Amino acid sequence: MKIALLGGTGDIGQGLALRWAYDTDHEVIVGSRDPEKAREMADEYEVELSSRGVDRSINGFANEMAADRADVVVLAVPAYHVRDTVEAVADRLDDVDVLVTPAVGMDRDEDGFHYKPPGVGSVTQLVAEAAPDDVPVVGAFHNLAADRLADLGIELDLDTLLVADDADAKETVRLLADGIVGLRPLDAGGLANAAEVESLTPLLINLAMNNEGMHDVGVTFE
Numbered sequence: 001m002k003i004a005l006l007g008g009t010g011d012i013g014q015g016l017a018l019r020w021a022y023d024t025d026h027e028v029i030v031g032s033r034d035p036e037k038a039r040e041m042a043d044e045y046e047v048e049l050s051s052r053g054v055d056r057s058i059n060g061f062a063n064e065m066a067a068d069r070a071d072v073v074v075l076a077v078p079a080y081h082v083r084d085t086v087e088a089v090a091d092r093l094d095d096v097d098v099l100v101t102p103a104v105g106m107d108r109d110e111d112g113f114h115y116k117p118p119g120v121g122s123v124t125q126l127v128a129e130a131a132p133d134d135v136p137v138v139g140a141f142h143n144l145a146a147d148r149l150a151d152l153g154i155e156l157d158l159d160t161l162l163v164a165d166d167a168d169a170k171e172t173v174r175l176l177a178d179g180i181v182g183l184r185p186l187d188a189g190g191l192a193n194a195a196e197v198e199s200l201t202p203l204l205i206n207l208a209m210n211n212e213g214m215h216d217v218g219v220t221f222e
């Protein structure tokens with residue numbers, strides 16, 4: 001499949017791009033608001049992969065062009081910009097099978113991070129509201145630490161929770177997640193359950209901040 005990571009120049013975009021390029025044959029496309037930045041980061045990812053013996057071609061484009069070329073589009077942008085980003089590429093999503101969102105709304109005070117969902121209930125539901133009607137939305141990858149993904153020397157042993165109303169779209173993302181070695185996708189239900197999944201993320205960050213050795217903590221369910 002062709003996977004475009006909009007905002008693929010950032011932390012979670014880098015982690016997912018590297019893992020998909022390292023572990024699978026999917027074509028990885030880096031998107032950015034700035035096409036030059038997208039190309040530079042794509043080159044950096046190629047260098048990192050090459051240093052580990054994997055020669056892959058990764059292309060970088062403006063977000064619109066990246067979305068245009070993809071089967072699956074991942075919105076790897078800050079939660080407060082998912083709506084703008086979807087709107088900016090909406091007319092390029094005709095042939096896109098799935099829009100994936102890992103975004104979590106949070107704020108921070110002296111006690112740590114707190115879940116701050118938008119009025120519609122969750123960022124995933126906000127994306128579903130902003131997306132064209134015929135483009136299914138899947139929430140995934142919310143609870144993964146980007147640094148742990150981006151370090152290809154680390155063996156993952158993590159779960160990622162999927163929420164979606166469209167069974168085919170959820171299956172597509174399940175297979176994409178399953179392709180990442182050491183990542184187990186689990187079905188967490190429909191889009192209405194997204195808040196429960198997203199709200200784990202500030203908990204994980206607070207655990208990482210307050211406990212030695214828990215940097216980049218993730219979840220597995222037994």
Ligand SMILES: NC(=O)c1ccc[n+]([C@@H]2O[C@H](COP(=O)([O-])OP(=O)(O)OC[C@H]3O[C@@H](n4cnc5c(N)ncnc54)[C@H](OP(=O)(O)O)[C@@H]3O)[C@@H](O)[C@H]2O)c1
Pocket residue numbers: 006007008009010011012013031032033034037038075076077078079081084085102103104105141142143144145146147
């Ligand atoms: N970091 C993590 O460990 C992690 C883990 C799980 C989920 N997430 C979620 O994934 C999302 C991205 O997180 P991140 O840490 O990767 O964020 P980030 O590195 O701060 O930003 C990602 C990219 O978003 C783009 N961006 C920044 N401001 C924007 C704007 N105003 N409009 C459109 N695009 C903008 C930038 O790309 P360009 O400048 O190239 O356009 C940037 O490289 C967040 O919603 C976060 O909740 C993050």
